[in-house]
Amino acid sequence: MQGRKNYTEKLFLSFRLSDRVPKDNLYRRLRETLDLSFLYRDTEELYGRTGNPSIDPVVFFKLLITGYLENITSDRKLVEHCGMRMDVLYFLGYDLDEELPWHSTISRTRQLYPESLFEKLFNKVFALCVDSGMVSGRTQAVDSAPIKANASMESVVPKMPASPMDDHLKKVSEENGATGQKQAKTASPAHISAPEHELKRVEKHHRNLREGPVQLMGASHKKARLLSNKTHYNPHDPDARISVKPGKARKLNYLCSMSVDTAKGVISHIQADFADGRDSQYLKGIGLKVQDRLGQNELVMTDLLADTGYSNGSNYDFLEQRKLTGWIPVFGKFKPGIEGFPYDRERDEYRCPTDRPLPFKGLSTNKYGTVLKNYWAAPRDCRACHMKPQCAPKTRSKKIARTIYDEQYLRAYARQHSERGRQMKRLRQSTVEPVFGSLTQFYGLRKIGVLGKAGAHKVMLMAAIAFNLKKYLKKGGGKPFISILKVIMDALQGLLTDFHWSIQSRPILIKA
Known part of the structure; x- marks a missing residue:
């Protein structure tokens, strides 16, 4: 007989969200794993003692995490989406008949909360990844990419x-x-x-x-x-x-600078910078913050990977002072030596093709602020030299200017052309670049929907938090812990049981 379903809304209903959300659901596991109770204490001073109650700080950050996990950047669309998802409502702590916060409240609260609060939440999620063994800390890959700003060229x-x-x-x-x-x-x-x-x-x-x-x-x-x-x-x-x-x-863009741990691809640092700055000028700040965050989690960084955009003599010197090995290729215009002018390290001088010295004369600074070491030949030596029209046609004598970080450049150049250097380049390309692609395509970082550098920093932090949380839950975080020994014992017990039944079911042959 043909069945037909007739629907009539019930006036009273017995229903619990917890019964409808599966045990392995992402948002159920996230609710059981992520403890955000510290937000009440850290945001208490931002509110007055009178007036209407504001949005719950925990609910606010859970809404933001949901938005970046679902790749929704509009606050209005986010509230509409959450109202249609039972698992998200359970994660937020709302029932089916409860009204979610107004979308404009999310925007105002985002402006109210300081960047330090978002960074504290990032540190908490990063510590979860460290505790689960997903972060080694030894090797960090650094890169940057422009992110579209909420402004038009017109x-x-x-x-x-x-x-x-x-x-x-x-x-x-x-x-x-x-x-x-x-x-x-x-x-x-x-x-x-x-x-x-x-x-x-x-x-x-x-x-x-x-x-x-x-x-x-x-x-x-x-x-x-x-x-x-x-x-x-x-x-x-x-x-x-x-x-x-x-x-x-x-x-019109902002620059997203990021550091990724090469063990499991966990984001160890992210920040918003001005898009007209060079990548190299931000490396020192990134290195200090990453080292500090790893140190708080009792981890030690030994290697830093980056592309040519971070090539800078002061950066190489900074990494060596911090006892870090920098795997950063030198920029294309750098030459390890000057053809025809060998360098004598002991005397700190160059020798010209006619074996005349070019001693060190002093330091100078160009219009860009770069400090250079100057080597000059004696004018009397060049005046009588037959190679002066080719060697120094417009000056009284041959002059050579080298950066004060020449030795650091040479060591980086040697690392770059070693077999280990080529391996590190492939490791960097396979680690940090896919993370940038994931953030822009699936975690709401295609465009910055707020104004100002501080707002852009908050957006990038929340995208990184959602990325790390998803990776943490995917790698086993939040699931019941199962001992490896127990798994092995269960497997052996199963083999013994199978062997026992095979012996019992085998026919017994009696020799006549």
Whole structure:
């Protein structure tokens, strides 16, 4: 007989979420594993004693974790999604008939809580991974990638020159007094703060673009390339910076710098930086924070892996002082030696092809702040040399300038071209780069949905927390612990039982 289901809503219902959520469900295991009770103590001073109760801090962070686990970056869509998932409601501690917090409350609470609170939650999740044996600490891979900011290139405006603005503020001060000057400074737009030589380089680049043919690719479009962080900014999000990846259009981005432990791919550090800075200028801060976090968990770092963007003499020296082996390839323009000019380490001098000395003369600093060691030949030696037109055609004598970190560069160059160096390069590529791909594609880090560098840092921390939690639960965290000895004993017991039954079922042959 054909069956037919008739549905009629019941006025009263006996229902428990815990009975409907499976034991191995991700959010059930997460609720049983992650203890966030410390948030009540750490957020108590952020609230007053009167007024309406705010959103529960534990519920707030559980909502954020759910959003990044589900790859949902919109607070409005997140609340709608959570209301339709029984396992998420059980994780949040809400019943079916309870109303979830309003989406705007999530945004306001995110702005209220400091970055240190998000970092404390990251440290707690990282400690869970350490306790489960997923972090070795010895080898860390560092890399960075631009993340799209919540700002458009169409809203970029020029910065005001410094001198006319100073004259304007002086005039306002004379007319309205000190109070007027203070208000004018507060409301004034951004000033050009780049050095003169950098502005000249930008102007030369723009002049070449105007005179050259217009190209159609987004990364090299004339109008977009005429914009520079030295002369333009976005008033909607002043912390966002113009940057470009090869083959991509110029956008306003933040730089996501990250460190990953090579044992199981656990993120050991993540931070938001300005996108117009060099990767190399952030390595020291990353190294110190990673070492401190590992030290708090009684782990020791010995090796650091990074790409050529982190190649810098001061970085090599910093790693050696911290007793770390830096597997960072030197940049392409570095030359381990000067052809035809051998170096004498004992005398600290070079020798020219005619065996004349170029002794060390002193230190100097170029316009970029790089400290150089200068070696000069005597003018009388070069004056009588037949090779001067080829060796030093425009100067009185041959001059050689080398970085003060030349020895550190040479040691890094030797490590780079060793067999171990090639292995470390493959290890870095297989560790940190897939993690970046996972964060951008599956953990809500394709675009920063908030404003400001501090907000971007919170977003990156929450994406890393969700990633580490997912990996922790996948590798066995939160499941009942089963002794290896018990597994072996159960297997042996099973083999003995099978052998016993096989002996009993074997026919007995009686020899006549």
